[in-house]
Amino acid sequence: MAIRLGDIAPNFTAKTTDGVVDFYKWKGQSWAVLFSHPKDFTPVCTTELGRVAGLKAEFEKRNTKVIGLSIDPLESHMKWIGDIEDVTGNALNFPLIADDDRRVSDMYDMIHPNAHDTQTVRSVFVIGPDNKVKLTLTYPASTGRNFDELLRTIDSLQLTSTWAVATPADWREGEDVIIGTSVNDEDAQKKFPGYVAKKPYLRVIPQPGR
Ligand code: BEZ
Numbered sequence: 032m033a034i035r036l037g038d039i040a041p042n043f044t045a046k047t048t049d050g051v052v053d054f055y056k057w058k059g060q061s062w063a064v065l066f067s068h069p070k071d072f073t074p075v076c077t078t079e080l081g082r083v084a085g086l087k088a089e090f091e092k093r094n095t096k097v098i099g100l101s102i103d104p105l106e107s108h109m110k111w112i113g114d115i116e117d118v119t120g121n122a123l124n125f126p127l128i129a130d131d132d133r134r135v136s137d138m139y140d141m142i143h144p145n146a147h148d149t150q151t152v153r154s155v156f157v158i159g160p161d162n163k164v165k166l167t168l169t170y171p172a173s174t175g176r177n178f179d180e181l182l183r184t185i186d187s188l189q190l191t192s193t194w195a196v197a198t199p200a201d202w203r204e205g206e207d208v209i210i211g212t213s214v215n216d217e218d219a220q221k222k223f224p225g226y227v228a229k230k231p232y233l234r235v236i237p238q239p240g241r
Contacts, residue, residue, distance in 0.1 A: 032140065033140045034139055034140060034156065034164055034167070035164070035167075036164055036165065036166070036167065037163055037164065038163065038164050039162055039163055039164075040054075040063075040065070040156060040158045040162050040163065040164050041138050041139070042054050042055045042162075043134065043135050043138060045100075045128045045129070045130065045134070045135055046105050046128070046129045047098070047105075047126035047127055047128050047129065048105070048108050048109065048112065048123060048126055048127045048129075049125075049126040050126075052098070052126055052128070054098075055162065057096070057098070057126070058096055058158070058162070060160045061094050061095060061096045061160065062093065062094055062095040062096070062157065062158065062159055062160060062165075062185065062188075062189070063095065063096045063097070063098065063157070063158045064090070064095060064096070064097045064098070064155065064156070064157055064158075064181065064185075065098050065100065065139070065154075065155075065156045065158065066083075066097070066098075066099055066100070066153070066154065066155045066156070066176075067099070067100040067101070067136065067139075067141040067151040067152065067153060067154045068080070068099060068100065068101040068151065068153065069101070069147065069150035069151055069152070069153070069172040070101060070102070070103060070150050071101050071103040071107045071108060071110075071111045072107070072111055072114065073172075075172070075173070075174075075175045076101070077111075077114055077115055077118050077119070078118070078119060078175055079153075079175050079176060079178075080099060080115050080119075080123060080127070081115045081116070081118060081119020081120070081121045082119065082121075082178050083097055083099070083125070083178055084115070084119070084121035084122060084123055084124050084125065085119065085120075085121040086178055086182070087124050087125075089182055090182075093182070093185050093186070093189065095185055096125070097125040098125060098126050098127075098128060099125065099126070099127040099128065100127070100128040100130050100135055100136065100141070100151065101127065101128070101129070101130065101151070102130045102131060102133055102136055102149070102150065102151055103129065103131060104129050104131040105129035105131075107129075108127050108129050112127075130151075136151050139154065139156065140154075141154045143169075146171060146172070147172065150172065152169055152170065152171060152172065153168075153169065153170035153171065153172065153174070153175075153176055154167070154168070154169055155167065155168040155169075155170075155176065155181065157181075157184065157185060157188060159188070159192065165188045165192075166184055166188060168181075183202075183203060183204075186203075186204045187202060190208070190238065190240070191211075193240065194208075194239050194240065195210065195211040195213065195214050195222065196208040196209060196210060196211055196236070196239065197209045197211055197212075204238070205238055205241065206238065207235050207236065207237055207238065208235070208236060208237075208238050208239070209233060209234065209235060209236075210222075210223055210226055210234040210235075210236060212232060216234075219234055223236045223239070
């Protein structure tokens with residue numbers, strides 16, 4: 032069954048390039064990104080894994096752990112790792128799940144049979160400290176993901192989980208944000224004095240907490 036926003040991300044134990052991982056134990060109280068790849072030794076996947084490895088410091092800054100998945104066996108992953116570093120200059124620095132029995136892919140509905148009957152699509156799950164799914168993305172095999180966008184969404188998720196605000200289109204860290212619609216004007220004036228109401232339902236403030 033599909034996993035939806037707000038659902039508890041199911042726990043699993045899996046073989047990875049960093050040994051056997053119990054997802055909940057590995058994740059602890061951090062945020063996590065679980066993302067799937069259609070197949071080892073494929074061009075787009077190679078660039079994606081290298082790119083994410085190069086963003087290690089950015090994920091760490093956001094208290095976010097990253098774990099990849101491909102349905103090929105561990106021996107294949109171990110051989111592929113060398114190519115990822117060769118091509119991108121970044122050594123793999125996060126676990127890559129060897130889901131050759133498709134246990135995790137099935138659990139997270141990462142195989143979309145009308146796209147491909149055995150390979151996973153490019154799924155992304157952002158999971159919060161409470162183990163709930165906060166964001167999902169699904170890309171086809173032929174389209175590599177934009178990991179700057181993933182970092183941007185994590186910034187928004189973390190901000191909006193702390194403050195009663197929402198982030199507008201194309202928002203980036205440091206830009207103005209919107210007071211949540213659940214906050215009435217009286218409370219908004221107390222919490223965010225001096226807010227600007229562009230419309231009664233669109234009240235803008237500088238990003239709080241900076
Ligand atoms: C790729 O990573 O390049 C890829 C993987 C599976 C199908 C098509 C492309």
